[in-house]
Amino acid sequence: MAIQNNRLTKEQYEANFADIHPPFENKTAAQVEASRCLFCYDAPCTKSCPTHIDVPKFIKQIVTDNVKGSAHTIFTSNIMGAGCSKVCPVEKLCEGSCVFNLLDEPPIPIAKLQRYSTEKAMENNWQLFERKNSVGKKVAVVGAGPAGLSCAHVLSREGIDVTIYEKESKGGGLMTYGIAAYKVTPQFCEDEVNYITSIGGIEIKYNHELGKDITLSQLKKEFDAVYLGIGVGVARQLDIPGEKLEGVVDAIKFIYNIRANGYPSVPVGDKVAVIGMGMTAIDAATQAKRLGAKQVTMVYRRTEKEKPCTQHELDIAMLDGCEVIWLAAPQKIKGSGGKVKQLVCSVMKLGDPDASGRRSPVDTGETFTLDVDMVIKAAGQVPFEKLIKKSRLDNKNGKIVINENCATSIKGVFAGGDAVNGGKEVVDAVQAGKDGAKAILKYLAP
Amino acid sequence: MNGASQRKFIRLNVAGIILNNLQTAYSVPTENKTIMANISSNFLGIKSPNPFWLASAPPTDKKYNVLRAFEAGWGGVVWKTLGSQVKNVSSRYSAVDYGGQRVMGFNNIELISDRPLHINLKEITECVKLFPDRAMIVSLMADNDKKSWHELIKKCEDAGAMGFELNFGCPHGMTERGMGAAVGQDPEIACMVVEWVMEAATIPVITKLTPNVHSVVPTGRSVVKAGTNALSLINTIQSVTGVDLDTLVPNPYVAGKSVFGGYCGPAVKPIALKMLTTIAQDELTSKVPISGIGGVSTWKDAVEFMLLGASNVQVCTAAMKHGFRIVEDMIEGLSNWMDEKGYKTLDDFIGKSVSTITHWEDLDINYHHIAKINQDKCIHCGLCYIACEDTSHQSINLAYGKPYNTYTVKDEECVGCNLCKLVCPVDDCITMEEHRVAPEYINWIEWQKRGLPLNDH
Numbered sequence: 001m002a003i004q005n006n007r008l009t010k011e012q013y014e015a016n017f018a019d020i021h022p023p024f025e026n027k028t029a030a031q032v033e034a035s036r037c038l039f040c041y042d043a044p045c046t047k048s049c050p051t052h053i054d055v056p057k058f059i060k061q062i063v064t065d066n067v068k069g070s071a072h073t074i075f076t077s078n079i080m081g082a083g084c085s086k087v088c089p090v091e092k093l094c095e096g097s098c099v100f101n102l103l104d105e106p107p108i109p110i111a112k113l114q115r116y117s118t119e120k121a122m123e124n125n126w127q128l129f130e131r132k133n134s135v136g137k138k139v140a141v142v143g144a145g146p147a148g149l150s151c152a153h154v155l156s157r158e159g160i161d162v163t164i165y166e167k168e169s170k171g172g173g174l175m176t177y178g179i180a181a182y183k184v185t186p187q188f189c190e191d192e193v194n195y196i197t198s199i200g201g202i203e204i205k206y207n208h209e210l211g212k213d214i215t216l217s218q219l220k221k222e223f224d225a226v227y228l229g230i231g232v233g234v235a236r237q238l239d240i241p242g243e244k245l246e247g248v249v250d251a252i253k254f255i256y257n258i259r260a261n262g263y264p265s266v267p268v269g270d271k272v273a274v275i276g277m278g279m280t281a282i283d284a285a286t287q288a289k290r291l292g293a294k295q296v297t298m299v300y301r302r303t304e305k306e307k308p309c310t311q312h313e314l315d316i317a318m319l320d321g322c323e324v325i326w327l328a329a330p331q332k333i334k335g336s337g338g339k340v341k342q343l344v345c346s347v348m349k350l351g352d353p354d355a356s357g358r359r360s361p362v363d364t365g366e367t368f369t370l371d372v373d374m375v376i377k378a379a380g381q382v383p384f385e386k387l388i389k390k391s392r393l394d395n396k397n398g399k400i401v402i403n404e405n406c407a408t409s410i411k412g413v414f415a416g417g418d419a420v421n422g423g424k425e426v427v428d429a430v431q432a433g434k435d436g437a438k439a440i441l442k443y444l445a446p
Numbered sequence: 447m448n449g450a451s452q453r454k455f456i457r458l459n460v461a462g463i464i465l466n467n468l469q470t471a472y473s474v475p476t477e478n479k480t481i482m483a484n485i486s487s488n489f490l491g492i493k494s495p496n497p498f499w500l501a502s503a504p505p506t507d508k509k510y511n512v513l514r515a516f517e518a519g520w521g522g523v524v525w526k527t528l529g530s531q532v533k534n535v536s537s538r539y540s541a542v543d544y545g546g547q548r549v550m551g552f553n554n555i556e557l558i559s560d561r562p563l564h565i566n567l568k569e570i571t572e573c574v575k576l577f578p579d580r581a582m583i584v585s586l587m588a589d590n591d592k593k594s595w596h597e598l599i600k601k602c603e604d605a606g607a608m609g610f611e612l613n614f615g616c617p618h619g620m621t622e623r624g625m626g627a628a629v630g631q632d633p634e635i636a637c638m639v640v641e642w643v644m645e646a647a648t649i650p651v652i653t654k655l656t657p658n659v660h661s662v663v664p665t666g667r668s669v670v671k672a673g674t675n676a677l678s679l680i681n682t683i684q685s686v687t688g689v690d691l692d693t694l695v696p697n698p699y700v701a702g703k704s705v706f707g708g709y710c711g712p713a714v715k716p717i718a719l720k721m722l723t724t725i726a727q728d729e730l731t732s733k734v735p736i737s738g739i740g741g742v743s744t745w746k747d748a749v750e751f752m753l754l755g756a757s758n759v760q761v762c763t764a765a766m767k768h769g770f771r772i773v774e775d776m777i778e779g780l781s782n783w784m785d786e787k788g789y790k791t792l793d794d795f796i797g798k799s800v801s802t803i804t805h806w807e808d809l810d811i812n813y814h815h816i817a818k819i820n821q822d823k824c825i826h827c828g829l830c831y832i833a834c835e836d837t838s839h840q841s842i843n844l845a846y847g848k849p850y851n852t853y854t855v856k857d858e859e860c861v862g863c864n865l866c867k868l869v870c871p872v873d874d875c876i877t878m879e880e881h882r883v884a885p886e887y888i889n890w891i892e893w894q895k896r897g898l899p900l901n902d903h
Contacts, residue, residue: 035546038871041828044849063546097849099825103872 003247003339003374005267007292013263016290020182020316021086023115027065030116034062037108038099045094045110050431051078055094059113071121072128074114079153080146080430082118083175083192085111086184088427089279091312122195131201132159137444140165140223142210145173146426147229147417149196150433151440156201158441163223164202167209171197173231174418175426177256180283182290186259216391220412225440228393228400228408228415229433232381232423238275242333243377247340251276251284251378258287269374271295273343274322275330278308281378282317288376289320296322297370301329301348301361331367333375343370381423388419406432406439414440483784484791485777487521487758489735490650490675492608494521494581494758496777497792498748501739501760502526502585502611502654505770507559509569513576518770519777522581524760525570527558527613528598529587529625534560540687540697542713551713552763553685555618555698555705558587567605574606582606583652586643587613590624595639596646609649611737612640612674614665615656615681617708627681630656633668640672652737655679655721657714662721666731677725678737678760680718682708711763715741719754726755726800743772745779752792753799810887815862815878817841817855823875826850830866830876838865857881 008016024030037059045055054073061070074081090096090111098107121128137160141148144166152162170176171193176186197204208214210230219226235250237243247269257266272293274285277300289296298317300307303326307314317324327348334342345368348361385398394401394409399422406414416432418424487497500506500515502524512523534556542551559566574582584607588594599610614630621628629635636653643651653669655662657680666677684706689696696704718740725731738756742748743764751759764772789795819830819842831853834842841859845852855866867876888898 032546038827038829040826041832042844042851043828044826047849099827102825 003267003269006264007268008264010264012292017181017263017287020180021112021115023119024112030062030113033109034059034113036100037063040099044097044099045108048093048097049077050093050425050427051084051434052431053077053081053094053114055110058117059108059110062113062117067117067120068126068128070117071126074118075121075128078427078430079150079196080175080192080426081114082122082195083146083172083184083189084427084430085115085118086188087175087179087425089310089313089425092310093425093427122191125195125198127198129153129157129199131156131199134161134201135159137161137224138163138222139225139227139440139444140219141227141229142214142219143173143229143231143417143419144168144171144193144204144206145229145231145417146175146429147231147419147433147436148173148227149193150430151227151229151416151437152202152433153196153199154434154437155440156199158437160201160441160444162202164204165208165210165214165219166204166206167212169206171204171206173229173429177259178252178280178283180255180287181258181263182286183283211387211390216393216410216413220410224412224444226413227433227436227440228413228419229417229429229436230384230387231418231429232383234382234384235377236380236382238330238377238379240330240332242335242340245333245335245340246338247335247373248333248375248377251280251376252381254284254376255280255287258291263291266291268293269340269372271370271372272297272374272376273330273370273372274298274376274378276300276378276380277302277314277324278378278380279310279313280381281376282309282313284376284378285317285322286320288374289322293374296320297372298322298324299328299330299343299345299370300324300326302358303327303350306350306358325370327361328368329361329363330375334369340373340375341371343372343375344368345370381418383419383422405442406436407443412443414443483781483789485781485784487792489581489737489758490609490652492522492581492583492650493579495519495579496521496773496780497752497758498522498773498776499524499581499583499737499758499760500765500770501762502583502613503762503766504554504556505762505765508561508566509573512569512573515765515770515773516573516577516580519773520580520770521758522583523573524583524585524611525559525566525607527585527587528563528566528602529558529613530589530594531562532557532560535700537698537700540707541711542687549711549763549767551685551687551709552711552766553682553687553698553707553709555700555707557618558585558613563601567601570602570605570607574608581608583609583611585611585613585654587625590629590639592642592645595642599643599646603647603649607649609652610643610647611652611654611678612643613654613681614639614669615654615658615679617656617658617682617684618706627656627658630654630665630681631659633664636665637668637672640669640674644673650675652676652678654681654739655725656681657683657717657721657740661724663724663728663731666725667728670731670734674734676735676737676757677731678739679725680714680721680740682710683714683717685709710741711767712741712743715747719750722751722756723754723800723803726797727803732800745776745783748776748780749783749795750799752796754803755797755800757792757796807890809889811890811893812882812884812886812888813880814883815880816857816860817862817864817866818877818879819853819855819866820875820877821852821854823872824853825872825875826853827871828853829869829871833865833869838863842866 039056043056058070058073094110095107100107141164144164172189176189268291272288328345331344331346347364347366350359351362354360383398400415414436416436417429499522506523507526538556541549544550584602588598617627653674735757738751739760742759748759831842870876
């Protein structure tokens with residue numbers, strides 16, 4: 001057993017990481033599906049979208065061959081509509097509430113249709129929004145992820161000059177660095193960032209990290225307002241013995257490496273354990289398998305009923321051949337020669353509901369041992385607590401506290417997205433960015 | 447292929463499950479076999495195994511197509527119109543698509559047969575010989591003089607035609623030459639031509655009416671008086687199916703130009719049914735049999751035409767879209783429906799709905815029905831609500847829900863217009879429930895006479 005990279009041929013990597021949701025082949029294919037849409041009034045799909053995309057309208061516009069209008073409808077509500085069409089867990093959002101589900105018929109493939117229109121817009125570089133003349137106000141946005149970009153786009157449309165500070169060398173945030181490569185490619189993420197910023201009035205300063213290259217007080221001085229969309233970054237520690245052994249990696253870094261460095265360069269074990277059952281855990285497990293791991297076992301301390309990922313995502317992992325052990329909590333990682341050899345887990349049972357309303361796992365005292373050479377930690381992410389506390393922002397366990405106007409405890413500083421909610425979907429961050437921009441516009445209004 | 451045996455359907459009752467089996471070869475238990483409805487048709491003595499004829503059009507232009515049609519099971523054909531030699535253009539057809547479906551409506555700018563007369567006549571003879579049990583009607587449009595008509599009639603009868611259909615309806619190309627719709631639009635000219643025909647014809651004559659008039663009845667009456675043995679309707683409706691938004695030239699495109707084409711297909715069926723009814727209700731025109739034409743695509747369409755007075759139907763667009771195989775389901779569907787309703791022969795139901803179309807003044811004002819939404823079936827699409835709220839009588843209540851709203855009918859506001867039921871995508875989710883205002887029948891004239899109140903809501 002060993003951890004190694006370069007396990008597969010170029011062709012195998014390409015096949016394993018090919019687009020999991022291929023687009024419509026052509027216009028006819030899109031229109032056949034679009035024509036099925038009933039054009040619901042006060043549509044459940046729209047209500048189930050955190051950004052409230054007018055889904056029936058954009059689908060109708062595909063039917064009428066007004067693809068430009070369709071893309072405009074989508075981007076008006078969600079400037080990352082292209083990326084969201086690839087990464088949204090639509091089975092629990094728009095498609096999950098499509099009325100066809102109530103007829104036991106397949107829902108309208110909303111994401112695929114959304115991809116159809118938005119991809120066309122990006123391919124043709126359709127400029128669907130016009131920036132108002134500069135009003136002479138400057139806003140700094142920290143983080144070029146979904147929240148920051150969405151906020152910046154709304155502000156720029158209103159004539160605000162926006163500067164985005166991004167610690168990475170590319171924009172897109174977790175979209176670029178934290179999602180399985182078979183959903184979105186790094187190239188797509190880059191194209192999307194460029195498309196969003198092509199409206200003008202948005203400058204992205206890459207490799208600028210808050211707390212390192214810039215400070216909040218500096219930004220406050222130089223700009224009329226600041227928006228913090230810094231996300232969450234640090235993987236939750238397991239706080240168990242053996243966590244420092246070689247072969248223990250955090251899922252965010254693991255996925256980041258796949259996306260930043262390419263498939264062949266990322267080492268993976270023969271037998272991999274993935275801890276957690278969220279979307280990131282799934283993305284880590286499936287990608288470990290697709291990188292050539294012989295066996296991938298997902299370990300989760302509750303049961304399938306409480307799993308944070310969607311059934312659709314779990315199905316992807318199962319179809320990839322990943323195994324799942326429910327009611328198992330990691331207790332310690334055993335190693336030899338400094339390398340991971342075994343994962344010891346406690347067998348859990350469900351107790352009383354916790355704060356989230358889910359029944360919490362209780363240790364039964366029994367254990368079992370898995371022979372593994374790699375452990376991927378995907379037990380959630382924690383906020384940049386140190387940075388936030390250093391910046392003297394009101395926070396709750398590192399999550400920035402904002403009021404109903406998206407304002408933080410520091411005047412002129414606003415925040416939203418994962419940094420506030422602790423980590424939700426891309427589409428939630430996009431909405432947070434819109435809300436933040438609206439609040440900033442109100443704040444800056446003469 | 448023996449078409450007659452193909453139409454022998456065996457109904458099998460296996461463990462209480464009714465199975466319809468087209469292929470007798472597969473039928474195992476035969477002891478429960480019941481005799482099916484007789485769908486054979488007799489139109490002016492012209493017999494066909496079923497009431498489905500192919501209309502005079504491209505599908506009936508030559509032996510090759512007609513033999514394929516007969517093999518597929520069509521009861522008869524009306525051979526594409528014969529007359530003077532013409533020449534056609536390219537392109538010839540265009541269509542209207544709707545709701546993701548192709549060819550809801552269809553139009554053409556083809557003329558009558560552009561093949562030499564002697565070839566058509568020779569092939570007619572060959573088809574009749576191969577399929578003597580099928581109806582062979584020949585559509586005619588001679589030049590506008592008696593001699594031409596008489597000569598053409600003679601040649602076609604000699605070729606084996608069983609009946610004629612006079613093309614007084616073609617709306618394009620031929621009208622400019624004083625033929626087709628130009629004849630059908632003028633009752634006097636139509637009368638004159640029919641008189642010429644009746645002098646010479648020794649086989650039944652059907653006159654095909656053009657819909658490009660405000661009413662088909664005057665020409666219908668005129669040609670019945672002149673002696674036509676039957677009527678058929680409708681021919682195609684003058685139309686422009688659309689304009690190409692790139693070339694800015696309407697369809698169909700012929701070297702940068704277009705012309706009005708004859709419209710047909712499912713889109714024209716309601717108009718055809720209306721015109722058919724006026725002929726079926728007229729005292730004079732109702733005395734002759736009618737062959738129904740206009741958007742017939744399924745057995746249901748055919749039954750509707752027959753209920754409104756057609757003795758048989760003619761089909762074209764549906765066959766042009768799907769091929770001749772569609773007749774299989776038309777035969778089976780008609781037969782099953784007749785069995786269900788207990789009709790033994792076509793005559794048992796032909797014309798049965800004619801008298802139910804009345805004058806507005808005769809409608810019962812005390813009849814009232816109210817929409818009811820079945821909450822178990824409702825999928826919360828809101829289409830009933832928005833239709834009623836925006837465009838009708840604000841009779842549906844919306845109770846907000848996330849993501850699903852609940853919709854209920856405000857009984858006291860509902861006028862019973864049917865709109866919600868019509869737009870509802872779920873079968874039988876919205877039903878119209880009868881709530882009579884009063885038990886007795888009263889019509890508008892009587893209502894006025896008694897000075898009863900007008901709108902009470």
